């Protein structure tokens with residue numbers, strides 16, 4: 001069976017260019033008979049909005065991609081809402097800064113802040129049989145993922161499937177990191193969440209991606225593409241390939257492939273658009289994969305396994321001079337491994353008042369589970385991820 005991904009070139013975020021590329025990609029899905037029936041149905045568009053960051057930082061789905069998606073779904077008779085809940089910052093505050101709220105308002109669609117939640121049973125889940133997710137996502141007839149193509153410290157790559165983790169409300173996300181600290185398990189949890197949400201369609205903003213230190217602190221990289229598919233895994237497989245990953249190395253994609261729910265073999269991937277060989281970016285700065293797939297946990301006693309893992313998996317180092325003392329990292333840390341402590345010596349970064357200069361972020365590395373949530377939310381690029389050795 002074919003797993004179709006529609007890929008269109010899109011050189012910039014100029015409104016007409018994005019509109020053309022999105023319309024063409026969706027038309028491709030319609031022609032192939034894979035676009036869902038949306039007339040008269042409620043459709044939740046779920047952009048990626050990691051934190052309150054301007055569109056130029058490439059942290060969030062670009063507002064013009066959201067605008068084009070809203071128009072295409074409404075044109076077909078859908079009742080559209082847009083929703084997202086970042087781990088830090090209020091949903092509406094972040095959406096305003098990212099430019100997404102302005103587009104939703106201009107297009108006359110409702111913004112869902114995901115503060116209300118509902119329980120969704122997930123009997124087919126491998127690790128999670130029940131999720132507490134945004135009620136807007138639970139009650140919508142159709143959920144559509146609108147991801148941004150980025151690198152990701154924990155999963156290496158983030159796209160359409162990982163984007164749906166945002167339907168877990170605010171800081172509740174941190175609890176999942178604590179429950180599933182291993183990459184492999186966290187990836188399986190993400191697959192379970194996709195099973196629960198049953199996304200109908202995905203539309204990816206890969207016009208300007210994020211490379212390097214993603215998903216929050218990398219650099220913008222021109223890719224010039226819009227991707228669309230009814231098969232969420234196929235879309236992610238194609239996008240991860242374009243930026244140079246072997247998608248089988250991306251924990252959540254490898255897990256999703258094994259479920260047989262979406263594309264069940266990479267040979268099924270079929271591109272409607274330019275040949276993949278033309279699209280691959282060989283020098284895209286990716287996250288280096290590390291071998292912490294949890295296998296060691298099965299063969300080593302827990303104390304030895306933790307010692308080995310803590311020594312070999314990159315850990316966060318805090319750059320005191322860059323730190324703004326905003327406390328976002330302390331608030332999100334699921335392992336409670338971070339705290340503010342008085343500085344041992346005068347660390348007084350310019351511009352900080354005396355109260356802020358008198359404290360610094362301290363890390364309990366024995367407690368740290370290497371989830372990198374702190375790095376994701378740091379607004380100051382004050383955290384380096386390095387191995388101890």
Ligand code: SF4
Pocket residue numbers: 316332333334335336337338363367368369370371372373374375
């Ligand atoms: S210190 Fe950072 S990497 Fe370690 S557990 Fe806390 S948030 Fe995760």
Ligand code: SF4
Pocket residue numbers: 318322323324325326327328329330361374377378379380381382383
């Ligand atoms: S390390 Fe980053 S997130 Fe943490 S307090 Fe400093 S600036 Fe804020």
